[in-house]
Amino acid sequence: MLQGELDLEDEDHRDRTRLMVALDALNQRYGKGTVHSGATGGTNRGKDWGMKQERRTPQYTTRWEDVPVARA
Template sequence: MLIDLIDANRQQLSLLDTAQSDADRQRSQKLMNTMDELNRRMGHDTVKLGTPSTGAAWHLRCSHRTPRYSTRWDELPTVRVL
């Protein structure tokens, strides 16, 4: 595995990003180290960022959604409050 090939202070930013401060960079590094340690202790991919588990008991239900929900205003469901 190749690691530490570039200076840790260099950042690849997108067009709208701003550079991280040293405090933010240290906080991010501490978080990544903690996640790495948990994954080492508890098994590969135990802790992930922003991903649902593949064996989740719940599923996204789209049975009430119109196939054209983004283009047909008259097919949007309406809710009335009494």
């Protein structure tokens, strides 16, 4: 899954050569895929994290009774 963009502003045409050189240097020093752009969708190393879903009920999107209520 790739991160999309909202096209609300004009495209930024800044030169990012120095940024890419720095990313390449970090990845060369600390290992491939250590630093990457958020829009790239991550690395191919597998899933390092996941949402905690222990309290979610099986019908959390289809039954009003199972939707949690927050009170302030």
